[in-house]
Amino acid sequence: MTGPGEGKIPLKAAVYLAYGGPRRPLPCAVYLHVKGYSLARVTHVDVEAEELNRVLVPGESCYAT
Incomplete structure (x- = not known):
């Protein structure tokens, strides 16, 4: 972040956030x-949250919908 x-x-x-249960x-x-x-x-959208560091290692990127 x-x-x-x-x-x-x-x-x-x-x-x-939705994964294996209710959002x-x-x-x-x-x-x-x-x-x-x-x-x-x-040009892109940054979503920054400490919790996301457990999903994506800082420095990685992904395209999500």
Whole structure:
């Protein structure tokens, strides 16, 4: 998790985690990370939460829907 930075626009979002059971809210920070800023190679959405570090190792990336 890198938090706020140049080219990262904070978004208001409700994020839920669902895996093998009912979905539950995931407290997190969500940013639109603009290409060309803070090492972004493409414009993408960052979802940052400590709990996600158990799913994805920091530094890894994935495409999710």
